[in-house]
Amino acid sequence: MTLEQLEAARAERLRKNASGTLNYDDARTWIEETGLCLYMPKKPGTPAVVPSFIEAVAGQETPNPDAKLLAVSEDILVRLELKDVAVRLNLHGVPGLAPDYVVASWVLPYVYALRGDRDWRRTPQLTGSRQVSPLAIQAYKKLELADASIPMLRSQLGREVTDAAVLRSITELWQQLRIIPVTPAPGSTPKWQLLRHRYQKAIAEGASTSQVTAISVLASIYLQAVIAASMEEVEFFLAPLTSRSKVREVMRGLVATRQVNTTNIDHSSYFYVAGTLPEFPAIPSVYASSSISSYSYNGHEDEISLAASADGSYGRMYSSAYSSGHRPAFGNIHSNGHSHAEQRESERRPVRKNGAKRAGSWSGKAAPRSAVKKSAGRGPARPAAKRDVAKPKAKRLATTGAGKSGKRR
Numbered sequence: 450m451t452l453e454q455l456e457a458a459r460a461e462r463l464r465k466n467a468s469g470t471l472n473y474d475d476a477r478t479w480i481e482e483t484g485l486c487l488y489m490p491k492k493p494g495t496p497a498v499v500p501s502f503i504e505a506v507a508g509q510e511t512p513n514p515d516a517k518l519l520a521v522s523e524d525i526l527v528r529l530e531l532k533d534v535a536v537r538l539n540l541h542g543v544p545g546l547a548p549d550y551v552v553a554s555w556v557l558p559y560v561y562a563l564r565g566d567r568d569w570r571r572t573p574q575l576t577g578s579r580q581v582s583p584l585a586i587q588a589y590k591k592l593e594l595a596d597a598s599i600p601m602l603r604s605q606l607g608r609e610v611t612d613a614a615v616l617r618s619i620t621e622l623w624q625q626l627r628i629i630p631v632t633p634a635p636g637s638t639p640k641w642q643l644l645r646h647r648y649q650k651a652i653a654e655g656a657s658t659s660q661v662t663a664i665s666v667l668a669s670i671y672l673q674a675v676i677a678a679s680m681e682e683v684e685f686f687l688a689p690l691t692s693r694s695k696v697r698e699v700m701r702g703l704v705a706t707r708q709v710n711t712t713n714i715d716h717s718s719y720f721y722v723a724g725t726l727p728e729f730p731a732i733p734s735v736y737a738s739s740s741i742s743s744y745s746y747n748g749h750e751d752e753i754s755l756a757a758s759a760d761g762s763y764g765r766m767y768s769s770a771y772s773s774g775h776r777p778a779f780g781n782i783h784s785n786g787h788s789h790a791e792q793r794e795s796e797r798r799p800v801r802k803n804g805a806k807r808a809g810s811w812s813g814k815a816a817p818r819s820a821v822k823k824s825a826g827r828g829p830a831r832p833a834a835k836r837d838v839a840k841p842k843a844k845r846l847a848t849t850g851a852g853k854s855g856k857r858r
Contacts, residue, residue, distance in 0.1 A: 483670075600612070672720060
């Protein structure tokens, strides 16, 4: 697999429909499969492949969407929100009504486990790691009573409060997943609602989910959406939710447990979920080869095929050696383990009467062990020594000539 093949497969999966805009049913299927994505297209120079909702609706890469595409995307997103399929988020905390991420409702618990408050019933505090401004606390208390728009909140909070101040307080609560905008119809003014009033079950599930589990699920969702990604891309995508060091630690754990595999593409490591990597066509490659004819060596036939170099010199060198009927030797050592000088000397010696050659030159049948002793080609074979058969004690003494008197009989 090459980087070009991966990019083409990513584009096909992320866009879903390259022939035109998506309808509501296709968009619902896409967001449920993708899980978490950007709302607007990624900015130029972003060091990661990130799915975006507007580009998925357009069916193609659209760095600068026009007003018509924005209106169609907003209409589809509003319908998805009314069906509790998707939720718009503001994870970067930029003041405004436009979201930066869109999450499927079934993925919301894992996002809340990383960004939400574990004690979700508690009112926002002025101190701590999740502190908010006093105006945000007042706006939260007003929203506990009923849903309200920004003009309604401004009138409830006091005449001296401006719309910009109310928008900043709303953004603080939205960033911490305490409230969400609810649009009753496309084009109408959104009202703000407490997240626990609409997704209490998802919040309770996310509050009891560990951060390691949440990062593992979100990383796996992202890898399945983009097929394969580098460590830098995974860290960039999950950076608004958690630190990059935690992402690296969890990714190493997923690789160690073989839930995520790695592959090398253009000298870089890419991660993918085990069993989800699609099949790519094999890369064509041409190799020159030289087939060497078989040869006979003392009754044995072998066939060797050597890969030639680009100019074929390697194959020609060894093919000429085999065509002459000689097997090439390496390091001045013959194929039977002896040097060439020892081999020539053993071939000049006559054959023994029993038909067996010397141990140095093999003739197809091994010489009897009792007749010939292996000498490793260094000299004539000597007959094996006769066995020392046990004799009676008296006869053995007579043979050796030693008696009780110490004289020979």
